[in-house]
Amino acid sequence: MKIAVLPGDGIGTEIVAEALRVLEALDLSFETETALVGGAAYEAHGHPLPESTLKLAKEADAVLFGAVGDWKYDKLERSLRPEQAILGLRKNLGLFANFRPAICYEQLVDASSLKPELIAGLDILIIRELTGDIYFGQPRGRRTAVDGHFPGAEEAFDTMRYSRPEVERIAHVAFQAARKRSKRVTSVDKANVLETFQFWKDIVTEVGKEYPDVELDHMYVDNAAMQLVKAPKKFDVVVTGNMFGDILSDEAAMLTGSIGMLPSASLNSSNQGLYEPSHGSAPDIAGKGIANPLATILSAAMMLRFSLNQPEAADRIESAVKHVLAQGLRTADIWSAGTTKVGTREMGDAVVAAITKKTITG
Numbered sequence: 001m002k003i004a005v006l007p008g009d010g011i012g013t014e015i016v017a018e019a020l021r022v023l024e025a026l027d028l029s030f031e032t033e034t035a036l037v038g039g040a041a042y043e044a045h046g047h048p049l050p051e052s053t054l055k056l057a058k059e060a061d062a063v064l065f066g067a068v069g070d071w072k073y074d075k076l077e078r079s080l081r082p083e084q085a086i087l088g089l090r091k092n093l094g095l096f097a098n099f100r101p102a103i104c105y106e107q108l109v110d111a112s113s114l115k116p117e118l119i120a121g122l123d124i125l126i127i128r129e130l131t132g133d134i135y136f137g138q139p140r141g142r143r144t145a146v147d148g149h150f151p152g153a154e155e156a157f158d159t160m161r162y163s164r165p166e167v168e169r170i171a172h173v174a175f176q177a178a179r180k181r182s183k184r185v186t187s188v189d190k191a192n193v194l195e196t197f198q199f200w201k202d203i204v205t206e207v208g209k210e211y212p213d214v215e216l217d218h219m220y221v222d223n224a225a226m227q228l229v230k231a232p233k234k235f236d237v238v239v240t241g242n243m244f245g246d247i248l249s250d251e252a253a254m255l256t257g258s259i260g261m262l263p264s265a266s267l268n269s270s271n272q273g274l275y276e277p278s279h280g281s282a283p284d285i286a287g288k289g290i291a292n293p294l295a296t297i298l299s300a301a302m303m304l305r306f307s308l309n310q311p312e313a314a315d316r317i318e319s320a321v322k323h324v325l326a327q328g329l330r331t332a333d334i335w336s337a338g339t340t341k342v343g344t345r346e347m348g349d350a351v352v353a354a355i356t357k358k359t360i361t362g
């Protein structure tokens, strides 16, 4: 088994280092190879996703990814910005299915901005289509308007589009995931306004007929944004397009207390996957040793479960995380009075300790 390790920028290097220490503590046999990506790769090779990094990612069984981006690259032309690395990996590896579970750990109910009773026991799974939609649709660009409200004016445009097979395959992923949970899927769309999402809704409905045991409902994205903060526990699996999924998954992350807790998996049709925290590179706190490594550590657990066929090892990581939270250890983003504030490294140490202790006592 080979894991391509792409720490990236900002806090990416700090949090990936902790996830690797946790993986090593499990005593599994795998090989890792590290490469530059994002701004770090741009500095060294003039491109955020160098050929060598892409090749390594393609050949690996799984990619463990940190985060990319820094404000200092905002002025670069789009194709050279750090974000293009993650978009390029998703596209080139065909990672169309993005799993973003939002679980509220019992110990963190008070870290959420919502009332504890609204989020205690929360366990929702957002499935975001990741290689289509307005993110990748062509054409896009700038031009002179020939019609619209201001003919002759400068304008910019993107293309929202989905093909039938793209919607069908993500719908199957959602229904199959729901079968392993509470058997409910909410498909989020904007069918009341957008042709693309009427098409999406029609196809999800069709695919749903193959899963009579799974309950399907549809919700407009604006209402979904509202319901997520009003009654989040009503959701089980949420399936949606690339852009709505981007927005709703940040919102769902915050329900759990901190985006620093939210892992993600992005899979292609052969279960090769990229695993990354749902949060970004947080340049404001980079290098300070205070970032929360748990989202990345939990992403490593998802990697063991989905791509490396090591479900027991994944369970061990997840119980170790629960254990350190129960011990009262908190990074700054999830700290509250009465708990112990720790840094990135100490949090990693605590997870490693919980894992090794479990090994000794069986």
Ligand code: IPM
Residues within 6 Å of the ligand: 083, 086, 087, 246, 278
């Ligand atoms: C995410 C991020 C990315 C996205 C950015 C960094 C391109 O926000 O993974 O949610 O928009 O998909």
Ligand code: MG
Residues within 6 Å of the ligand: 246, 247, 250
């Ligand atoms: Mg996002």
